[in-house]
Amino acid sequence: MARRRAKYAGYSFLIPWLVGFFGLTLGPALASLYLSFTHYDLIESPRWAGLANYIRIVSEDAKVGDSVRVTLVYVALSVPLKLGFALAIALILNKGIRGLGVYRALFYLPSLLGASVAIATLWRKVFSGDGLLNHVLAYVGIQGPSWVSDPDHALWTLVALSVWQFGSPMIIFLAGLRQLPQDIFEAAAIDGASARTQFWRITLPMLTPVIFFNLVVQTIDAFKAFTPAFIVSGGTGGPINATLFYTLYLYQEAFGYLRMGYAAALAWLLVLAIMAVTAFAFMTSRSWVHYEE
């Protein structure tokens, strides 16, 4: 009897979360799964379409190809660069410099501001033709192009924006570095291992679980990136689809052209793609991630 009451008490404490989960997460997700098999323009009722949306995405829509390419390039460039940068800064901060707390906060700041509209707007200003960057370059005699509005450079400005927001993986790297057992490094130093050898042979292998964690989280984040491209291109994905992220294309179809069914199908394919990439990362992790027993 008492156990049963305890059980009820537990569930009653869970109610707020359960309401949120069923009402705001699971419910809409299932609704969007249903909508992905319909034509739905928000104003009229959804019409059943079977697999038509999915077939169009896979076989007929050239813009899907464009957006997938842009997204993959973005993920492949921004994730390694961001992780490398974050690790480098974490290594420097781990040297025990004075005022560490201040630096940590400073370096973390961009990540806090990161996804905000204000920063993306700022980015647009900094990287435009007569923006801050080109003014600086002008001092050293370089006349830079209009970075955000040139199809050959626009994606790079978004990659740079992402790398600049290295704070959260950096903090996690730093915590990981702090936990490495110092006795191994001492033993290695006594045996005459150089700092470089210590890094490649001890630090990096022992840090692989943290690297793996950061890799998975950042990859998922990169696939989902939306705000920077939306703001920097003014929602167009331009110039000439150069910044047409998959998520941005999805948004255009949904809220620009009111093709909710089609957009829902795009969204579910994105979910499947992220799941597949994550599963792949976990599979390969067995061969390179080192867990201490």
Added chain:
Amino acid sequence: MSTNRRGFLGGTAATLGLAVMPARAQATTRIRSYWWGAKDRADRTNKVAEMYMKANPSVSIVGETLGWGDYWTRLATQAAGRNMADLIQMDYGYIFDYARRHALLPLDGFVGKQLDLGGFTQQSIDGGKVDGKIYGVSLGLNSTSLVYDRAAFEKFGIGLPDWPMSWEELGKRTAVLTKAANRPGYWGMNDAGGSGPALEVWLRERGKQMYTAEGRFGADAADMSDWFGFWQSMRTQGSCLPPEVQALDKSDIDTSGLTTGKSAVSFANSNQLVGYQALNKSRLDIAMYPAGAPGTKSGQYLKPSQMFSIAATTKIAEDTAKLLSYYVADVEAGKVLSVERGIPASKPVRDAIDPSLDDMGKRMSAYIAFISDKVGDLPPPPPRGAGEVLALMVRTNETVGFKKLSVADAGKQFMKDCESILARG
């Protein structure tokens, strides 16, 4: 309880960037209105709402406003949630969609009762009809127009854009302006190769149209190659902005090359002179789009710049119709709204505001009077997918501008993509 609800509404409104009338205790009818536009328009619209509430203490009006792009997203979302505002600003490009999907209320039953259209010409009433019924009431008459920096042209003694100047002539004058100004980052005019309204005028001057009554695209690959080729030659001769500068233009007043100080001519609408002038120090003026062959009619037409419609889901149709009537037919309201949305359709309102118009209002009024006998008929409404065709125009024009596609191929590529968009709807 009521305090809480009001506080909640206020909070929600603040986060959405809405303008909220103070809700009043004795109000029994709450009318929601919704429009797009800049701050100047919001101030005028809210002022009229306040005047109406003062005269009708039982009514409270809640105004919501957004920019053009977000406006339609939110309206569609509201329509889906059966939660549309009662009084809605409508555009000619969207009214057919919304009316045919039964999202708007036919207004014929109110005319002559709650809704006073006595001062309207039949033509301006017909502009708001869909399939024979009135779904929208004109808030002002406008037409496309060049908005240009008059001072810049005068400074270098270059002939002002004037009717009937050909497209090539405009190109020549702006090329001279670019050269005379001789400033890095400054060109004669915006690149309008990606502008739907500019293309439509140009096509009509060729005897073609943008969309046929059957909803098909009215031009062919050769026309489109000529169009994109014309703008490519404008870039080459230095008449218009280069592609990487034009790409920063989001087709609105704030980001137009004219406003950002990079060009002297913008392809715009006549009522936007007010909005442009508010953001530009230099003295601006308006002129007609260039002409086709000598002696032919202009490709422009007069249209309702915006309309007011009533949501089909409203529970207070009669009260909303009365408010609508106040906006379009009341002389005092007209004085506040002035010509910011275009020249009012109601003759008594026009007559009342005419003497008090400022210099800008007079020029706009004179412009509409000047073009009236030079323009053509209202074209058929754009089909579904027309919005996406506008985006395709920008993209194709950029592809040519950045030299990733030849002019000859651009026409073919555009037609292929355009037909696939329209077929999908």
